[in-house]
Amino acid sequence: MGFEVLLKGKNPVRLLAGLGVALRISLISVVISILLGLIIGTLMTMKNPLIHAVSRIYLEIVRIMPQMVLLFIVFFGFTKMTGHNLSAEVSSVIVFSFWGTAEMADLVRGCLTSIPAIQYESSKALGLSRVQTYRYVIIPQIIRRLLPLSINLITRMIKTTSLIMMIGIVEVLKVGQQIIEANRKTSPHAAFGVFAAIFILYFLACWPISCLSKYLEKRWEN
Amino acid sequence: MEEKEILKVDHLTKKYEDLTVLEDISFSLKKGEVVVVVGPSGCGKSTLLRCINGLEEIQDGKVSIEGKTGMVFQSYDLFPHLSVLQNLMLAPLKVQKRKKEEVQKEAEQLLERVGLLAKAKQYPRQLSGGQKQRVAIVRALIMHPEVLLFDEVTAALDPEMVREVLDVIMDLAKQDKTMLIVTHEMAFARAVADRVIFLDGGSVIEDTDPENFFGSPRTERAKRFLRTFEFESVNAS
Ligand SMILES: Nc1ncnc2c1ncn2[C@@H]1O[C@H](COP(=O)(O)OP(=O)(O)O)[C@@H](O)[C@H]1O
Numbered sequence: 075m076g077f078e079v080l081l082k083g084k085n086p087v088r089l090l091a092g093l094g095v096a097l098r099i100s101l102i103s104v105v106i107s108i109l110l111g112l113i114i115g116t117l118m119t120m121k122n123p124l125i126h127a128v129s130r131i132y133l134e135i136v137r138i139m140p141q142m143v144l145l146f147i148v149f150f151g152f153t154k155m156t157g158h159n160l161s162a163e164v165s166s167v168i169v170f171s172f173w174g175t176a177e178m179a180d181l182v183r184g185c186l187t188s189i190p191a192i193q194y195e196s197s198k199a200l201g202l203s204r205v206q207t208y209r210y211v212i213i214p215q216i217i218r219r220l221l222p223l224s225i226n227l228i229t230r231m232i233k234t235t236s237l238i239m240m241i242g243i244v245e246v247l248k249v250g251q252q253i254i255e256a257n258r259k260t261s262p263h264a265a266f267g268v269f270a271a272i273f274i275l276y277f278l279a280c281w282p283i284s285c286l287s288k289y290l291e292k293r294w295e296n
Numbered sequence: 297m298e299e300k301e302i303l304k305v306d307h308l309t310k311k312y313e314d315l316t317v318l319e320d321i322s323f324s325l326k327k328g329e330v331v332v333v334v335g336p337s338g339c340g341k342s343t344l345l346r347c348i349n350g351l352e353e354i355q356d357g358k359v360s361i362e363g364k365t366g367m368v369f370q371s372y373d374l375f376p377h378l379s380v381l382q383n384l385m386l387a388p389l390k391v392q393k394r395k396k397e398e399v400q401k402e403a404e405q406l407l408e409r410v411g412l413l414a415k416a417k418q419y420p421r422q423l424s425g426g427q428k429q430r431v432a433i434v435r436a437l438i439m440h441p442e443v444l445l446f447d448e449v450t451a452a453l454d455p456e457m458v459r460e461v462l463d464v465i466m467d468l469a470k471q472d473k474t475m476l477i478v479t480h481e482m483a484f485a486r487a488v489a490d491r492v493i494f495l496d497g498g499s500v501i502e503d504t505d506p507e508n509f510f511g512s513p514r515t516e517r518a519k520r521f522l523r524t525f526e527f528e529s530v531n532a533s
């Protein structure tokens with residue numbers, strides 16, 4: 075069935091290390107995306123027409139461009155344009171953050187505008203100061219809406235990292251391919267075993283995160 | 297007994313850009329008085345209450361209040377992420393810096409009084425519209441405001457829940473609370489009011505006692521306004 079190659083030599087460690095690369099890149103990108111997304115999303119709720127136009131264009135670009143194209147543009151294009159080499163890992167963090175920030179900013183904007191004006195008004199009518207209103211009324215509601223959605227973003231990030239082998243990063247999928255290649259003679263069916271293992275690895279990485287997100291959503295639904 | 301003026305509105309004018317919504321409004325409320333404001337939709341009733349409690353800036357005139365106001369809105373405005381008890385305790389603890397035990401005791405007493413003590417630990421989403429509005433009333437009350445403002449608090453309710461909320465307000469009137477009530481429930485207005493203010497086109501058209509207003513309105517506009525409710529009562533009887 076091709077499972078025998080999984081335990082051969084350093085293969086299990088290599089596969090796990092590959093997954094580690096994918097997880098590292100997604101986590102770094104998610105942290106950047108959340109921080110920038112919070113700032114940009116908040117800016118987007120202001121009624122400044124320039125910010126409005128720029129953010130619209132940004133969101134549209136992210137929506138239209140396949141991540142792969144963005145990866146190629148950043149990885150190869152940057153080198154061509156500046157003569158400096160940008161490492162593949164840095165390139166992918168840039169692209170995933172570019173994408174994730176747009177997603178996050180849109181989520182933040184959506185959450186902020188979905189808080190009804192009456193929540194601010196009744197806070198004021200009760201005598202809460204502006205700071206108190208945000209601290210006790212608005213931000214807790216935003217976090218409750220935002221947290222499950224941002225956790226969801228992590229799993230989508232992890233899945234999308236399968237693209238980064240296209241710019242030469244040896245992540246879990248690439249390791250799998252290498253194992254299959256190296257064992258083509260001795261284990262012609264290695265592909266099945268290897269991809270099954272990768273399937274399980276992705277599942278184990280994403281499933282708990284997805285469960286947490288569902289749990290929080292349930293627990294906080296209003 | 298000398299009756300002190302708690303709320304005084306003096307030549308109040310409110311504009312949104314070019315649109316004058318309230319023009320030269322003057323009236324006052326004495327301690328313990330219940331004044332009902334009626335008038336056609338869009339005549340500025342909500343705006344008047346919002347000017348009184350400082351949610352809107354005013355362009356001319358003056359609002360003076362002996363103490364502070366509490367307000368209950370038409371739409372449900374409880375904080376959805378807080379339980380009923382937490383909704384009630386937030387402002388007393390954070391704004392008035394009162395002691396937790398004392399506030400909780402008062403919250404529970406007030407909930408008991410409106411028949412909702414069993415709901416203390418529940419969240420707004422678990423309450424009916426009528427229950428939410430009763431909690432909102434308690435949330436305003438627990439701040440001990442000198443004047444209570446009600447803006448059509450039953451307008452968004454299913455008919456069978458209107459009564460339970462109006463009963464609570466009636467009960468407050470019996471406790472001599474000072475209240476300014478905007479409502480479309482004419483029978484309730486007549487029963488609860490010490491005075492009725494009829495607002496139309498942003499001005500006070502009549503300011504009189506309920507017997508006069510409902511029995512023999514002076515102005516044509518008030519008569520016309522009151523006639524719009526007749527169909528309802530003919531239908532109902
Ligand atoms: N924020 C606002 N900007 C512009 N016009 C407003 C605003 N709020 C209310 N108005 C206008 O003021 C008038 C009075 O509104 P409102 O006080 O809500 O009336 P009521 O409560 O009596 O139905 C309406 O014509 C309404 O369109």
Ligand SMILES: [Mg+2]
Binds near residue numbers: 447448
């Ligand atoms: Mg209104």
